[in-house]
Amino acid sequence: MTSRDGYNWTPSEGLQTGVPTIGKILPESNVSSNEKPYDVIVIGAGYCGLTAARNASLEGLQVLLLEGRDRIGGRSWSSNIQGYPFEMGGTWVHWGQSNTWREIMRYELHDQVEKSFNFEKGVKHFELNTPNGVTTMSHEQEDELLASALNKFTNIDGVYGRNTIPLPHDTFRTLGSADLDNISAKDRLNDIASILSPQERAVLEASILLASGGTLETTSFHEFMHWWAMCGYTYQGWLDMLITWKFKRGQSSFAIRFFQEALESKRLKYAFNSPVSHVRDNGKQVEVTTRDARKFQAAKVISAMPLNVLDRVTFDPPLSSGKQSALKIKHVNQTVKVHAELSNKDLRSWTGITYPHNELNYAIGDGTTPAGNTHIVCFGGQQNHIDPEVDISRTKRAVQSLFSAENYSNSHPAPAVERLVFHNWSKDEFAGGAWFFSPPGLLSNHLNDMRATHGNVVFANSDWALGWRSFIDGAIEEGERAALIVRRDLLGAKFDAPRL
Numbered sequence: 001m002t003s004r005d006g007y008n009w010t011p012s013e014g015l016q017t018g019v020p021t022i023g024k025i026l027p028e029s030n031v032s033s034n035e036k037p038y039d040v041i042v043i044g045a046g047y048c049g050l051t052a053a054r055n056a057s058l059e060g061l062q063v064l065l066l067e068g069r070d071r072i073g074g075r076s077w078s079s080n081i082q083g084y085p086f087e088m089g090g091t092w093v094h095w096g097q098s099n100t101w102r103e104i105m106r107y108e109l110h111d112q113v114e115k116s117f118n119f120e121k122g123v124k125h126f127e128l129n130t131p132n133g134v135t136t137m138s139h140e141q142e143d144e145l146l147a148s149a150l151n152k153f154t155n156i157d158g159v160y161g162r163n164t165i166p167l168p169h170d171t172f173r174t175l176g177s178a179d180l181d182n183i184s185a186k187d188r189l190n191d192i193a194s195i196l197s198p199q200e201r202a203v204l205e206a207s208i209l210l211a212s213g214g215t216l217e218t219t220s221f222h223e224f225m226h227w228w229a230m231c232g233y234t235y236q237g238w239l240d241m242l243i244t245w246k247f248k249r250g251q252s253s254f255a256i257r258f259f260q261e262a263l264e265s266k267r268l269k270y271a272f273n274s275p276v277s278h279v280r281d282n283g284k285q286v287e288v289t290t291r292d293a294r295k296f297q298a299a300k301v302i303s304a305m306p307l308n309v310l311d312r313v314t315f316d317p318p319l320s321s322g323k324q325s326a327l328k329i330k331h332v333n334q335t336v337k338v339h340a341e342l343s344n345k346d347l348r349s350w351t352g353i354t355y356p357h358n359e360l361n362y363a364i365g366d367g368t369t370p371a372g373n374t375h376i377v378c379f380g381g382q383q384n385h386i387d388p389e390v391d392i393s394r395t396k397r398a399v400q401s402l403f404s405a406e407n408y409s410n411s412h413p414a415p416a417v418e419r420l421v422f423h424n425w426s427k428d429e430f431a432g433g434a435w436f437f438s439p440p441g442l443l444s445n446h447l448n449d450m451r452a453t454h455g456n457v458v459f460a461n462s463d464w465a466l467g468w469r470s471f472i473d474g475a476i477e478e479g480e481r482a483a484l485i486v487r488r489d490l491l492g493a494k495f496d497a498p499r500l
């Protein structure tokens with residue numbers, strides 16, 4: 001089935017809006033006209049909302065799940081094009097992400113993950129393309145360069161942040177840690193400029209922007225250090241946990257398990273294509289209104305919508321001033337993620353950085369398509385930002401510019417682009433950007449505001465998780481938290497008898 005989300009371009013068919021995915025749900029609703037008030041309404045069917053809806057329905061609560069899109073998964077979903085999964089958003093998972101891995105084991109999907117990298121065949125090099133020239137190096141040299149640059153950037157206390165952020169789930173535990181949120185990545189780069197080689201600086205800046213999707217000025221140094229701490233304070237951990245393991249059949253093959261299990265409880269009602277516009281809490285009951293004026297009532301609401309679009313919903317009574325400030329500030333991530341299928345069949349082991357002059361800065365070989373072509377995944381962000389669908393020839397040029405002319409010849413031509421697949425997260429009315437990444441000050445001032453419950457409305461989302469904030473794992477962490485709060489409030493004394 002085809003979702004209206006996403007784009008697919010090929011030379012023969014041109015640009016098509018909407019791509020096939022197993023995440024699209026039909027029928028789009030199982031709600032009947034004479035529903036009684038629910039125990040809980042969950043708004044948003046990303047991993048957070050799916051986890052909350054599943055847990056609450058398994059606990060015996062009557063649940064309504066409302067979703068603005070025609071599919072599950074929110075910012076993590078995969079398209080299946082000719083049987084091949086392209087990850088449109090969230091992709092990589094790791095056993096160090098304990099909430100995610102627990103769910104992978106629950107659904108017995110541990111044999112369904114595979115590596116993105118494959119350094120075994122074809123072109124086995126890393127191309128670094130900066131205004132100073134092109135350097136082609138082995139992957140061992142690439143790792144050495146990146147590790148050296150990242151170690152210099154993160155070594156704020158002689159032990160790579162271990163003393164400053166000793167417990168990343170309690171990120172502001174030390175005073176020194178809170179101070180890091182007052183400065184940007186750019187400030188930190190300026191501090192260590194004299195000890196960075198030009199190549200280190202280039203790969204470091206590209207790596208920072210790959211993490212934040214913002215600019216160096218809008219990237220909180222603290223949040224970068226929080227990621228680093230979650231990855232075990234090492235470059236190898238960074239690589240392993242952030243960008244190595246993905247699902248063979250795509251993220252939607254994972255998300256659908258949560259939805260199916262909730263449905264099997266027979267206590268889940270759902271409605272897709274149902275954007276919520278208004279949430280009114282009279283203290284005893286909450287009324288949720290959709291944009292097309294349908295109204296639903298429940299004792300509790302779990303809002304699982306992301307930070308950057310929460311201000312499109314009105315809340316009555318109004319949200320606290322702290323929450324409203326966070327909604328105004330927003331996160332800064334405007335990542336552009338573009339999959340390219342390339343005619344060259346030998347690029348499976350290729351990686352490249354073209355920075356800072358290109359619209360796409362970072363790319364890796366990510367798979368081999370059914371046609372035997374190489375699939376690479378490319379990333380850009382706020383800097384030189386593009387809307388890839390607006391000018392396909394520019395997007396193609398940005399992909400091709402990742403391959404420096406001097407590595408190719410008539411007998412060994414530069415790769416031609418056979419297909420582009422992407423989701424424009426910046427223009428997405430239900431996301432307003434990619435994964436959460438904070439500007440300086442947002443977390444130290446407003447993390448608790450973002451997490452706070454408002455009357456009978458529980459706010460949950462990966463964007464304000466404590467651990468793997470901005471990851472799938474953080475979404476599951478938050479879905480668990482929200483379902484637990486609701487369960488405790490509604491089941492009261494019975495709460496002590498867990499049934500999950």
Ligand code: FAD
Nearest residue numbers: 044046047048068074075089090091092276430462470472
């Ligand atoms: P969301 O997925 O955003 O879910 C919120 C849901 O609310 C959405 O379905 C949305 O449609 C719905 N909604 C919003 N407004 C309304 C409304 N008014 N009415 C009804 N419904 C509404 N994470 C990783 O772990 N690994 C990765 O490799 C990774 N890579 C990423 C790459 C990209 C390009 C992106 C965009 C994200 C990536 N992430 C990754 C992050 C991860 O995808 C997210 O952190 C996670 O999916 C967020 O889940 P969530 O449920 O908290 O929020």
